Structure formats: C-alpha cells, structure tokens
Amino acid sequence: MSPQRQAGTDRHASAEHEVSPHVTQDAVVIVPGIMGSELRSTATGDVLWGLSGARWLLRAWTRRDGLAALHLTEDELAGKTGRVRATQLLRHGTWTPYLRGQEPYTDLIDTVRDYVADPAAVLPFPYDWRLPVATNGRLLAARAREHLTAWRAHPAHRAAVEHRADRRPARLVFIAHSMGGLVTRSALDGTHSDDLAADTRTVITLGTPFYGSVKATVILNSGRGAPVPLPHARLRALCATMPGLHDLLPLYRCLRTEDDVRRLDVSDIAALGGHPELARDSLAFHARQQHVPLPDHRTVVGTRQPTWQSLSLSSGRVTAYEDGPQPNSDGSLIRDRDDRVRYFAVHGDGTVYRAAAALSGHVSTVPVQHGDLARADSALDAVADILLEDLPHGIPLGEPGCGLAVPDLAEAGVPWRATAENIDSAQGLTCTLTDTETGVERPVPVRMEDGRPTATITARTPGLYRVELHTYDRYTISQLVLVTEPGVPVAEADD
Structure with a gap:
C-alpha cells in the first residue's frame, strides 16, 4: 500500500x-x-x-x-x-x-x-x-x-x-x-x-x-x-x-x-x-x-x-x-x-x-x-x-482569488473571524489554521455570515498562527495572527 x-x-x-x-x-x-x-x-x-x-x-x-x-x-x-x-x-x-x-x-x-x-x-x-x-x-x-x-x-x-x-x-x-x-x-x-x-x-x-x-x-x-x-x-x-x-x-x-x-x-x-x-x-x-x-x-x-x-x-x-x-x-x-x-x-x-x-x-x-x-x-x-x-457548481464570482480580512491580534480561547473579501460564495473555499511553532494544522469550516464567507476560529494556546484561505481557482491567501495569553485584553496588548 x-x-x-x-x-x-x-x-x-x-x-x-x-x-x-x-x-x-x-x-x-x-x-x-x-x-x-x-x-x-x-x-x-x-x-x-x-x-x-x-x-x-x-x-x-x-x-x-x-x-x-x-x-x-x-x-x-x-x-x-x-x-x-x-x-x-x-x-x-x-x-x-x-x-x-x-x-x-x-x-x-x-x-x-x-x-x-x-x-x-x-x-x-x-x-x-x-x-x-x-x-x-x-x-x-x-x-x-x-x-x-x-x-x-x-x-x-x-x-x-x-x-x-x-x-x-x-x-x-x-x-x-x-x-x-x-x-x-x-x-x-x-x-x-x-x-x-x-x-x-x-x-x-x-x-x-x-x-x-x-x-x-x-x-x-x-x-x-x-x-x-x-x-x-x-x-x-x-x-x-x-x-x-x-x-x-x-x-x-x-x-x-x-x-x-x-x-x-x-x-x-x-x-x-x-x-x-x-x-x-x-x-x-x-x-x-x-x-x-x-x-x-x-x-x-x-x-x-x-x-x-x-x-x-x-x-x-x-x-x-x-x-x-x-x-x-x-x-x-x-x-x-x-x-x-x-x-x-x-x-x-x-x-x-x-x-x-x-x-x-x-x-x-x-x-x-x-x-x-x-x-x-x-x-x-x-x-x-x-x-x-x-x-463546486461554479467558480466564485469576480476576479481570480479573493481578499482575506483577519485581526492581527487575538486572545487564546476567544473566537474571532477570518472573512473572505470580494467574493459572495463559500463554494470551493477551504480555510486552515497552522501553529507556526509546532506546524500543527487544522481545517476550519467556512460558512456564509452576513453575506460573506466567514471562518470562526479559536486558538486554544498563545502563539503565532498562520491563517490560509484556499480558493477554488487554486489561489492561497495567508496572514499571520498573534494570539496572546488568556485574559490579556486584545485592545491593551500594546501596553
């Protein structure tokens, strides 16, 4: 085999x-x-x-x-x-x-x-x-x-x-x-x-x-x-x-x-x-x-x-x-x-x-x-x-690929969203979250929310994570997100 x-x-x-x-x-x-x-x-x-x-x-x-x-x-x-x-x-x-x-x-x-x-x-x-x-x-x-x-x-x-x-x-x-x-x-x-x-x-x-x-x-x-x-x-x-x-x-x-x-x-x-x-x-x-x-x-x-x-x-x-x-x-x-x-x-x-x-x-x-x-x-x-x-039944509408909107900072254990931009269908989209230190990757479902393809993500431990969005037309868009310790308010992370 x-x-x-x-x-x-x-x-x-x-x-x-x-x-x-x-x-x-x-x-x-x-x-x-x-x-x-x-x-x-x-x-x-x-x-x-x-x-x-x-x-x-x-x-x-x-x-x-x-x-x-x-x-x-x-x-x-x-x-x-x-x-x-x-x-x-x-x-x-x-x-x-x-x-x-x-x-x-x-x-x-x-x-x-x-x-x-x-x-x-x-x-x-x-x-x-x-x-x-x-x-x-x-x-x-x-x-x-x-x-x-x-x-x-x-x-x-x-x-x-x-x-x-x-x-x-x-x-x-x-x-x-x-x-x-x-x-x-x-x-x-x-x-x-x-x-x-x-x-x-x-x-x-x-x-x-x-x-x-x-x-x-x-x-x-x-x-x-x-x-x-x-x-x-x-x-x-x-x-x-x-x-x-x-x-x-x-x-x-x-x-x-x-x-x-x-x-x-x-x-x-x-x-x-x-x-x-x-x-x-x-x-x-x-x-x-x-x-x-x-x-x-x-x-x-x-x-x-x-x-x-x-x-x-x-x-x-x-x-x-x-x-x-x-x-x-x-x-x-x-x-x-x-x-x-x-x-x-x-x-x-x-x-x-x-x-x-x-x-x-x-x-x-x-x-x-x-x-x-x-x-x-x-x-x-x-x-x-x-x-x-x-x-999917058809390619995503608009130009090839799509945009990706994610926060640059998030808190461990608290859900946050990654949103596909300039596209109005979740068909063919997949999302993954990877811990850059360990290399562990897991898939995240993509669903339509408020008319936009959205993945709701929760990172359980602090670290630097890579969010990747893979489109039907073979483009991959990625962004790094820093996840802080639990209880550290994201808005105050720079203090």
Whole structure:
C-alpha cells in the first residue's frame, strides 16, 4: 500500500456519527469490468464464475462443460433474464484467455472506504456482464438512485456535510473499471433516471474502452480457420452470442484495407465470427451513447503495454497489429509520400489502446496492464485524490482569488473571524489554521455570515498562527495572527 493511502486509514472517528473532515461526503458507486462480477445460478446458488484457485480455473477452461452454464439461453437472448444473478465484485484473482489476469476489486473497495464518511457510502455494483450494456445501465441507474437516497438519510452523511465548505448534500461519484464505464454512461443517459446526471459529481473511469477494443474481434475470431489452445476456443464459444462482448468491439477506424482504414460494419463482424443481430444492436446503441456526457469525467488509462490497435480481415481470419493510423487535424489519415497510410504504435494497457480509453481531456496515465488498473497503487492514488476534491457548481464570482480580512491580534480561547473579501460564495473555499511553532494544522469550516464567507476560529494556546484561505481557482491567501495569553485584553496588548 502506498504511503498516501496508508495515511488514509483510520479516518473514521470512533465517536458515533463524528467523521474526519478529510473524507468526502459523497456517495460512491464502484462498477467492475467484464468478468469482474461473481455470477451464481439463481436456482441452485452454485457459483458459475468467480471461484478462486488454479484447479477451478483449469476445470472451467479445459473441460467441455466447464463454462456451459454461462452460455446465454434463447430466453436470455430474448431479454428474459434472471436465471443468473450477480452477487458481488471479484474477491479473488482470476484468468481469462486474451484478457489475461483479472485482479480482484478488494484493494479498490478498501481504498474508497478510507476516504468516505462511512462504509455505508460505498455501493459495489456487481452485474451480469454477459448481458447488453444497456440492460445493466438501467439496473445501475435504479440502484444508484436508491443508494444516494439512503446515504443522504444516514447520520454519518449529516455529520460529514458539516465539514464541507458549502455544506452541500452528497452527490454521486462513479468509479468504473473497463466495461463498467460503458455501463455507467448508459445509466446516465437520461432515459432511465432523468436527474441522475445532475446528482453526479464526477465519473472516474479506469481503462474503459469507450471506442472499443481490437481484442474483442480476436476473441470472436478464435478457432476460425486455425487451431487455438482449448481455453481460447472455450472463450470464443461463450462470447459468440454474448451481447456484452459485442458491446466491446472497436468503433474507430481500425480495419485495414488495401489503401485505407475504415470502421467495422455488421457484415465485417459477422465474417470474423460475431453475431450479426447483436452487432447491429450494439452499433445502434453506441451511436445513441455518443451524445451522453459524463459529469466531470476523469480518465485513468494504462500505457506502455503492447496493445492491438488495428486489424485486417481476410477469408474470415483476423490479424491484429500493435500499431494503427493517426488522424491529421482535419480528420484525414496521416500518409507517407506515396500516399500510403502510416501506422504508429501508441500502446495502451494491453487490452485497450490509449486513445480508445481517453474520452475526456482529464487523463491520468499509469504504466500498468488492463487487469491491474483497479489495483495498482498509482491508479488507486489517483482515485483517492479525486475523491477528496469538492468541486463546486461554479467558480466564485469576480476576479481570480479573493481578499482575506483577519485581526492581527487575538486572545487564546476567544473566537474571532477570518472573512473572505470580494467574493459572495463559500463554494470551493477551504480555510486552515497552522501553529507556526509546532506546524500543527487544522481545517476550519467556512460558512456564509452576513453575506460573506466567514471562518470562526479559536486558538486554544498563545502563539503565532498562520491563517490560509484556499480558493477554488487554486489561489492561497495567508496572514499571520498573534494570539496572546488568556485574559490579556486584545485592545491593551500594546501596553
């Protein structure tokens, strides 16, 4: 565990409903990626996916019937679900052909719990990853709304709000790995819950293939025209009629032709081994999703790993390449002097190449593999930093920064005020008081009083203190205040 996240432990106070000011008051929803949820039979309770141990994995991937119960039935393909239920996020590492190792989500859940006001603020959202993203998006929208409503009524939420600058109620923070980002975007598209996006503070995605992954085409193509290891053939058999896998097919210009590169169409997907009806539904779904904004979207992407970016298709056979085309500013492809398309190795996380995951301008890069993006210290540190942000609904009015008015002299044990000047909102403002001798720093709440953002401060012991006001637009204004012995009237301190 990194030092930063180690410092995040023990943040919850022992007194009932008292919380540290160094946590978020928001409700957090954790959405895993494909194959990241444990699946059980509704009828028997048997685990169909998610058990630990190499012995179980070998049975699942090498026996003829090892994954038979996961294959979608005709009823499930027709939308009649319920035979299989998702019970929890993966607690054990597992392995999948092509997708490689899948780390458990325990470290991510533990990290998030360190930075919320109470464990009740965290909702892990397992889902049946075999089904269409749209189906799971509807379920997520309903569960997220229920979770936010319940958390806002929780005593720890009310205590946490007292520490925030503008004392706003909780909003939602989604943390989504891989396919989970697509499920989250579907939940926020307005057709399931028209105010869910308005109640969302931020969406953090970890390696989400917003523009798809060439690896999905390779999975669907396994065993077509060439022998492959048995586990790879088992995966192809499972995914051939799996809507969730079709939702991961690449949407960008990735198919190499003689003198150009174009997008896959339904006939291409059918030719490489996909299901034409599922392909048609998926392409239509993604076309609708392109216009769905993600509130304050933060992207964490893996880099420096060899990653398939493009492919060719010949006689039903896919050949994948670790490089791809790049566009000019006008959208045309970069070509050489002979007008041939040039190809560039951009790399990614081993499953999703960088540009396919970078939907927004807020991108953090970490040199890790796709399956480790929800466990690596570097990725978890980025998640922790974003959780502790408290972005307001808008920037403070007026010029950048603000003024600070404090007395130059105060008495120990007697409250006094620090007031922000030339600003009429407490949103995004934080205040700290530091003993310059000991270096001990403590936060002081900022509230509106008489129309001005004000912090009421009491220094318990004499000394020289630094008051710092931190604004949303990244300015820090500070002032030193001398605090005298108790009982020494401030007005007579010069006598």
